Amino acid sequence: MMKSEAVDSYLLIMPLLLLLAVFILYPVIANIYLSFFKWKGMGRATFTGFDNYQTMFKDQTFWTSIKNTSILLLYIPLGTILPIMISAFLREGLKGWPIFRAIIYLPNILGYVIIGMIFSIVLRKLGPLNGVLTVLGLGNLALDWLNKPDLALNSLGIVYGVWIRLGFGCIFFLAAMSSIDESLYDAAKIDGALWWRTFWNVTVPSIRFSIEFWIVLSCIEILARAFPFIYTFTRGGPGFATFTLEYGIYNAGFIAFNMGYASAWASVLFVFCGIIAFFQVELMRKNINA
């Protein structure tokens, strides 16, 4: 018979487990199940075996979305290094830091939809960014950011992959750095280590777990949480230039209403997220054991 404390524990986590089962576990299972059917989002579904997967692997748009998503993932190193560097500078104290912190944290308050909309205006050919560049005499840098495929994808990478989480990254890494033993810095100073050497040999190794966690988080943000931003920023365009795996799921599911086909795409995304989740769990286990 179960101990009373154990029963109480299960009882307490039951609402959370229930919510997880209804809103996470069931949709995942239903998604995989649906990927073997043809279903228009209503009425009866027809079993089609692996048809959806076969169509998907032949679909050029699918491979374009994989390519675009992969390019966005390449922005993670920059999106990691930049907040760490800024945090390392800020750790040493900066005049006016509270104001700077508020400004840098602003994107986190605004939300993806609003920021996407703002940047779709800012980066227009006749938008404010090009206006400023022209005024500064840098007219040759005033490009058509959202209508050239490579520029649009890289603009998305810089804004969504780097800038949007910069503020949160700074707060996150500053918190991590606050736990570093000050004596390590004192020792480095006595040894005559310069800023860069201290940063590389003291700061970075001390926050290694936080960096690894941040990378995992960034992967998830790009793979599975970019849709609202892209929807307002470029709608996956120009053409298919910013059309990601996640955007393809929306397109197949809610524009074409091919729910089974969308589920096949979502299953691929699930595999990618599963791999990342595996690394995350391994990471946590490693750090607990360390």
Added chain:
Amino acid sequence: MRIRSKALLGVLLFSLTFSVWANGSKESATAKNPGSTVITIWDFKYGDVQGVQPAMKKIDDLIMQKNPGITINHIGQANDNYYQLVRAAVQAGDGPDIIMFHGGVQAYEFDDYTIDLDKYIKPWRSEISEFSWSFCSAGGQASNPVHMVPLTTQGFGIYYNKALFKKAGLDPDKAPSDIDSFLKACEQLKKAGIVPITAGFQGSPYTIDFLFRALIANIYGPDTQDLVTGKQSFKGNAAFKRAAEIVQELFSKGYMDPAGTSTPYFMDAINNFAAGKGAMFVGLLSDVGHWKAFGDGLGKDNVGYFPTINFPEAKYKDQQVGQPAGIGYSIMKWSKNPDAAMKVIEGYARGEGNAIWMGMTGALSPNKNLDIKSLGYPLVGEILKRPFVIDFNTLLLNEDANGNFDRYCTQAFVSNEISIDKFIDSAQGMLDNKKNAK
């Protein structure tokens, strides 16, 4: 034990709150008019509080006045996820009595859930052309029962600003009749410092999309339907390739608004033309960007119109592209009051209500009994004197019709990512998708 009691109490409270909230969110329109039949309508136009909603409110009031036993509960749903909501209602087997649909493929998907309207429309069927009724029949087959009452006939055409034509030394009363005169007009306008074609490409390149639909009408004319049976095609058709080259030429010669890539078509480009910031506009025969908006903005006698651009490679001339039913109302099978629901729909599609609808929104009504002259806009008579050729876009699958065609247009003409031949291949792919759809 104390923890367990607290946890149970928490779960109980949560359940109670949830059930109170769920019950509270139910409609209570009956409470407003006890004893009356409440007819609930869902549509994606009612949310347009400045444009369409005032007209709909006026029509609803008129219908309720004429039918004292009916109360209309009109709900404007979000445009972006409208069909997701409708699908959710269908899955639940419950929802509004009347649902607005776009004509064509988006309505046909719901044929199993909407009722046959033949017996209701029989007394007044002749008021609307069979061109529209057949499009509103199940699966788009004229031999099938009608499932939707059309509220609009929609289409595309080219409007021009007569004052700017005059300023550029062009004859304001003579619309460019063929590609040569069109390009000459563009050149003259450009030289006069006037934007030849006001355009909107940001987000979706609707100016190109709509221009293509108008050009395609001239290429295929009454044979447009054959595009999805394989009897006609884009690939291998010299006129279709020429149409693509014409669009490309308009860009390369700088006739398209250079600010177009920074301008969304809805509503910025439309407003730009209505404000006189350009000489020509590939516009709509719909409830926005139309004869009324431009007539009000530029002066009723200052707006000219021509349906398409004639070019020698195209088999037909002066074809006007249209959708026999742009939008319409259907009655859902679950409705407990289909007779009352039909009275509401009739109030929109016929008589005084229909006149309010067209007069206030600028949408083209398919009802032939409407007195066009009483509207006071000569341009609308000019548009309606021409027959319509079916818009090829209504023949495609949802995904191609609502997004992919625009993406190909962007790739070929805005971002110059693909060649004309690749564009033709992609466009042909959409026809093949429809042909091969199981």
